[in-house]
Amino acid sequence: MTVVGPAAGRAPVPPLAARARSVGGSPVRDILAVTARPEVINFAGGLPAPELFDQEGIAEAFQEVLAHTPAQALQYSTTEGEPTLRAGLAARITGRGLPTAPGDLLVTTGSQQALSLLATVLLEPGDTVLVENPCYLAALQVFGLAGARVVAVPGDADGVDPEALEEAIRRERPKLLYLVPTFQNPTGRTIPAPRRAAIAAVAARRGVWIVEDDPYGELRYDGEHIPWIASLPGAEDRTVLLGSFSKVMAPGLRLGWLRAPAELRRACAVAKQAADLHTPTLNQLAAARYLAVLDTHVERVRTVYGARRDAMLAGLPAALPAGSRWSRPAGGMFLWARLPESYDTLALLPRAVEQNVAYVPGAPFYAGEPDRSTLRLCFVTQTPDEIEEGLRRLARGLSG
Incomplete structure (x- = not known):
């Protein structure tokens, strides 16, 4: 059989460099793409609060x-x-x-x-x-x-x-x-x-x-x-x-x-x-x-973000399973939680998303053996009321 058309006489193009083939995309960005629906309260991002942009x-x-x-x-x-x-x-x-x-x-x-x-x-x-x-x-x-x-x-x-x-x-x-x-x-x-x-x-x-x-x-x-x-x-x-x-x-x-x-x-x-x-x-x-x-703007942002951190800290005891532990940062954008060892936060994420809330599982952040019971929560992007509601949804997602 004679091959005609574009494939005739064509060799495949050279492959990607090994380094490009061996490094995957960002799991956080993948999660954000899945949870971009407006009804999702998204604790997964590392995004500043857009309403505070000057x-x-x-x-x-x-x-x-x-x-x-x-x-x-x-x-x-x-x-x-x-x-x-x-x-x-x-x-x-x-x-x-x-x-x-x-x-x-x-x-x-x-x-x-x-x-x-x-x-x-x-x-x-x-x-x-x-x-x-x-x-x-x-x-x-x-x-x-x-x-x-x-x-x-x-x-x-x-x-x-x-x-x-x-x-x-x-x-x-x-x-x-x-x-x-x-x-x-x-x-x-x-x-x-x-x-x-x-x-x-x-x-x-x-x-x-x-x-x-x-x-x-x-x-x-x-x-x-x-x-x-x-x-x-x-x-x-x-x-x-x-x-x-x-x-x-x-x-x-x-x-x-x-x-x-x-x-x-x-x-x-x-x-x-x-x-x-x-x-x-x-x-x-x-x-x-x-x-x-800039200093005046940063002071305003700090005041708002500090209140949002406090709202998340106040709601975590009721949201996370008994035996969980979490960080109490003096600043920044993130809280880190470790659930009891029986919990796998990557496996639980779809259940949380079903409740219209999202977080980032901790496993991708580890260079070695991951702790699969960990997760990251960003507290700066939502208001205290939204954080309160998001944590209620998270509790349902983790216990369902």
């Missing part, structure tokens, strides 16, 4: 930029970032206890890009990365796509255990340690100051990079600011600090930043040139103007 203030910043500097705003920019934004960021970081010059910073298209740039310039396939357990899910994706071997370091309610960290570095010889020390995603926990100092000392003694991701640090509802690891003695030359405007201004602007020692920062700038040349100029200039009122 639409007028941000619009005014964009209008001023376009009115006064349109040629600059609509033109290409430097890879490192707009000087006015870097200067404003440097002053903001310095004011929080970490002396920083504009030249210490690289503006990125969200802090997620900063993670990708670091993976590009630091990791070879097969290199080892140490992480918390559980860990921010999108970081696990970045390291997996880079071909890294990800190893979880044991810890407790205060985060990574320094002695376990030292042993893991000795045994695994990693390139870097990735941490979200303040209001961690997914657990909401914060590493106390003495433990941060111990982690910095281990990194200095053993020779390892620390990537300190801080997207939630300004969302504090209780207690005092804890100094960044990057500000501690012994950590200055080996800590990369990442930040973001997504949780305090608007995620749609896609603005983040990276503070790193000079050689590493320059390498990341070269990698960014290859990725996107620069972060959008218009967004950077508008954000630079908006910095003048």
Whole structure:
């Protein structure tokens, strides 16, 4: 039989790279797609509350930029970032206890890009990365796509255990340690100051990079600011600090930043040139103007989010099965719950969705053996009344 038509004489196209075939999509995004119906009270997202976006203030910043500097705003920019934004960021970081010059910073298209740039310039396939357990899910994706071997370091309610960290570095010889020390995603926990100092000392003694991701640090509802690891003695030359405007201004602007020692920062700038040349100029200039009122906006957001956290904490005892435990974060966006061992939160999720409520099962956040009885709840996107109703639905979903 003679083959005619498009298939005749055609060989298959080459396959995807192994790294693209081996890394799946985000389970959280998959869950959000399933639970996008308006009747679902969604505790699964990590989204800021849209009704709190300062639409007028941000619009005014964009209008001023376009009115006064349109040629600059609509033109290409430097890879490192707009000087006015870097200067404003440097002053903001310095004011929080970490002396920083504009030249210490690289503006990125969200802090997620900063993670990708670091993976590009630091990791070879097969290199080892140490992480918390559980860990921010999108970081696990970045390291997996880079071909890294990800190893979880044991810890407790205060985060990574320094002695376990030292042993893991000795045994695994990693390139870097990735941490979200303040209001961690997914657990909401914060590493106390003495433990941060111990982690910095281990990194200095053993020779390892620390990537300190801080997207939630300004969302504090209780207690005092804890100094960044990057500000501690012994950590200055080996800590990369990442930040973001997504949780305090608007995620749609896609603005983040990276503070790193000079050689590493320059390498990341070269990698960014290859990725996107620069972060959008218009967004950077508008954000630079908006910095003048950002603290006032953040204070308003903190007040609302703190009340929502309290509403969720008040409702959890009646919503979760007897014997459950949960975190009590001093800030951020998330609560982490552990149900009795007999519960599998991934298997229970469809029952919860039937009740028009959603959460994120804890298993995808683990680099090693998962704890299937865990789940993450985001408390910032719903009002206290919606949280109360959502927890009633959750109770039915978990007991049905």
